[in-house]
Amino acid sequence: MSFTTRFAPSPTGSLHLGHAFSALLAHDMARAEGGTFLLRIEDIDRQRSKPEWEAQIYDDLRWLGVDWDGPVMRQSDRLPAYEAALDALWQRDLLFPCTCTRRDIIAAASAPQEGGDPVFGPDGVVYPGTCRTPKREPFSMQSRPSGVALRLNMRLAVMAASEAVTDTPEGVRSIVRFVETGRGPNGETGVIETDSRWLETRVGDVVLSRRDFPGSYHLSVVLDDAAQGITHVVRGADLFDATRIHVVLQRLLGVPRPIYHHHRLIRDAAGKRLAKRDDARAIALFRRDGASPNDIRRIVGLPLR
Incomplete structure (x- = not known):
């Protein structure tokens, strides 16, 4: 069975450290197995989903070094x-x-x-x-x-x-x-x-x-x-x-x-799970402040590249 996994964010806000951890982990697992990593945009929330958030998802993932195989699936289709x-x-x-x-x-x-x-x-x-x-x-x-x-x-x-x-x-x-x-x-x-x-x-x-x-x-x-x-689902x-x-x-x-692989959650200093309203932990802000993709890996506890 070929290893095929995916990352499936919603375009309702900025990706944060928790998203980065999940995407990087799934991507690393797929590449280590010589498998396939797919991207899906979960935009069924038509009121909150915005084209600008979707565009930023692509930009943030590419900056992190996450590349995907094949076309992007969008739930609205x-x-x-x-x-x-x-x-x-x-x-x-x-x-x-x-x-x-x-x-x-x-x-x-x-x-x-x-x-x-x-x-x-x-x-x-x-x-x-x-x-x-x-x-x-x-x-x-x-x-x-x-x-x-x-x-x-x-x-x-x-x-x-x-x-x-x-x-x-x-x-x-x-x-x-x-x-x-x-x-x-x-x-x-x-x-x-x-x-x-x-x-x-x-x-x-x-x-x-x-x-x-x-x-x-x-x-x-x-x-x-x-x-x-999808043969392996990697998520929080x-x-x-x-x-x-x-x-x-x-x-x-x-x-x-x-097969399912649930991973630990990235939390704030108070132990609370990150949400999209946690703008201070948005990937875009780390990028603006001069962080590198390896800085993000170090923060979330993944091996450096």
Whole structure:
């Protein structure tokens, strides 16, 4: 299996030290394996994505010494693929429409009957299932709606995606797996197994299509990785739990499952994960102040070139 990985930034702000670390690490791994390094622009956030940020991504990466193979994939060009996948999941009755606002979800998840304090998962507060109500006929008997969010029915999805089952004191649970060659946030590595109970209670019914866009991060990243032939995903440990969602979708959509390598996060002096609002750590500012690519490598703890 040829090693193929990618770097997939969003053009919603300047690349910072955390982006530099992830891009350089993935690029170094691909070149060490004699493999392929691809670039993808994740621009599904149409309101915040800007051409000038995309242009700066290319400029910063080239300055860092990161070169990519083949054309750049842009998610805004991939809408037909997302629509087709949504249609397939809808026809299997694995999606349901949701009109809840963020405030509605927090209020429902905080209700006394839910235990008081909401549970947080990869997408924030775990959805309490408000719109996933018993119905007289399957949603799939209707046309797939537009203008509303579509959520994955996680209970049905993990049953359909199951690779194995296990008996527990709470009953039979379905299991999905992926291979981790890096480290999760709690040191997880090797073959990672996740059961249906965890996915239902700690992840919940995630959004796969937004009100204003036929797709979501989870759906697009799975389809785009498959379309680019990605064999190894290199990304931050903050996305480790989201990988469990992606494995379920890979099984449902019949696409290959990459090997995952989650890496440590670059943090500020207070130990907080860097974000695009951390302008003081933007690569462009390091460049302006006379830093070299090797200075960036030294700061993030990578071998010098």
